[in-house]
Amino acid sequence: MNKGLADMRDYPADTILGLLRAGDDRAPAIGAPGRPWLTHAGLRALAGATVGALNAMGIGRGDRVAIVLPNGPEMAAAFVTIACGASTAPLNPAYKAEEFDFYLADLGARALVIARGMDSPARAVAAARGVPIVELDAAADAPAGTFALDAGGLSGTAASPGPAGPEDVALVLHTSGTTSRPKIVPLRQRNVTASAYHIGASLELTRDNVCLNIMPLFHIHGLIAATLASLAAGAAVSCTPGFNAFRFFGWFAEVRPTWYTAVPTMHQAILGLAERNRATIEAGRLRFLRSSSSSLPPQVMTALEAAFGVPVIEAYGMTEASHQMASNPLPPRPRYPGAVGVAAGPEIAIMDEHGKLLPSGALGEVVIRGRNVTDGYENNPAANATAFHDGWFRTGDQGVLDEAGYLRLTGRLKELINRGGEKISPIEVDTVLMDHPAVAQCLTFAVPHDKLGEEVAAAIVLRDGAEASEHALRDYAAGRLAAFKVPRRIVFLDEIPKGATGKLQRIGLAEKLGLV
The missing domain is CATH 3.40.50.12780 (ANL, N-terminal domain)
Structure with a gap:
């Protein structure tokens, strides 16, 4: 406490x-x-x-x-x-x-x-x-x-x-x-x-x-x-x-x-x-x-x-x-x-x-x-x-409170991705993909899957003039994340949808992007 x-x-x-x-x-x-x-x-x-x-x-x-x-x-x-x-x-x-x-x-x-x-x-x-x-x-x-x-x-x-x-x-x-x-x-x-x-x-x-x-x-x-x-x-x-x-x-x-x-x-x-x-x-x-x-x-x-x-x-x-x-x-x-x-x-x-x-x-x-x-x-x-x-x-x-009292959040409970029983923090995936030099913005979210329940997806905005393929970003993530956390679907956007206050919105994003 x-x-x-x-x-x-x-x-x-x-x-x-x-x-x-x-x-x-x-x-x-x-x-x-x-x-x-x-x-x-x-x-x-x-x-x-x-x-x-x-x-x-x-x-x-x-x-x-x-x-x-x-x-x-x-x-x-x-x-x-x-x-x-x-x-x-x-x-x-x-x-x-x-x-x-x-x-x-x-x-x-x-x-x-x-x-x-x-x-x-x-x-x-x-x-x-x-x-x-x-x-x-x-x-x-x-x-x-x-x-x-x-x-x-x-x-x-x-x-x-x-x-x-x-x-x-x-x-x-x-x-x-x-x-x-x-x-x-x-x-x-x-x-x-x-x-x-x-x-x-x-x-x-x-x-x-x-x-x-x-x-x-x-x-x-x-x-x-x-x-x-x-x-x-x-x-x-x-x-x-x-x-x-x-x-x-x-x-x-x-x-x-x-x-x-x-x-x-x-x-x-x-x-x-x-x-x-x-x-x-x-x-x-x-x-x-x-x-x-x-x-x-x-x-x-x-x-x-x-x-x-x-x-x-x-x-x-x-x-x-x-x-x-x-x-x-x-x-x-x-x-x-x-x-x-x-x-x-x-x-x-x-x-x-x-x-x-x-x-x-x-x-x-x-x-x-x-x-x-x-x-x-x-x-x-x-x-x-x-x-x-x-x-x-x-x-x-x-989240987690460390010994010094610092709080680290892993995500909204309702935003956690449940892939076949494995709970995945979208923030963790965001952080990894944001390290890629071509990525300006990233928002990881859940998409429905007929067998696993949910699968991992990511919306990406590339930096001006930068290029990166879905395959390249998945390979990049695979070198830094456990296999079940790697996005199976990557969508490239000019802008990620935001709410009225400017916050990026994970919930409902799959529907907005026509992935359901």
């Missing part, structure tokens, strides 16, 4: 409104490339005005407010300030009408906050369901993130007005629902604030830090790691319109961030443009880069550190933990490619399928418990009975 930061008792605040007290009045809080900063004093004033406006609409603590906004400072500010007095439910603005219909109904949304003039099917869906539409107005000449809410005459008396308390739900997100109906994950004020402080502690964030956010702000990674952790440290976050590798270095030069956080596919795209932006990197003031939300190939970690000249800190997170669970430490403590670090928030242990905790070095399911972990899925006793055991939350990930 690894306690990490689990014994941390000094949580300066247990609500988001309290967390916002950290920054100096005149210091920058939320910004965007090309726009003036909103100060911490300005953000605190905006929070008070927003809670007051919601209360005047009849919306208060515990009421769910769906938010559909493009990535940027207004989305960050809306999440933070609405959460000070209600429950936020950020939704992907790219959803189709059917998806908005499902989520607005499943959430029981009391209102939909949407940018004025934003063309979205969410409007028609909300109107059809009788969900009031609240227009968000952002003044072009005001500091980034500044907004006002227009309820179009909606008024009422909130059942529970005023600022939210520690036990109130601050954020409601759905699990990805790759293989089942998405589950509702309610995260309380004490959950998300604890996670923000855990991240700040592991990254040693101070008021002098500036994060460049390129993550989507309808996802736990961008909301907590980039935004809330920065504000909890009294620091600043500059919010881009979303990830764009070709605009990244322009933003980087203007904002001069001390760090940024991203998923591995984003890091790889940035890495591909790093050499031609050498002068921009050298003129910067980065302290570190952070990677989370999916496994970072060791080769990419090494190349990033060489390109940027700073440590790459890989962290391990998930929605049910309000994001961060483990993180590699900053220097001078060691960090290891292929490891997601030590416990950096909740306690971490390894459990067998019968619920027994295992010793160091044993392979099993990663389990967690702590202040940042959800109390359980909403209205889903069957899922809770499966997910929780003796106070521990089962993450669904398989």
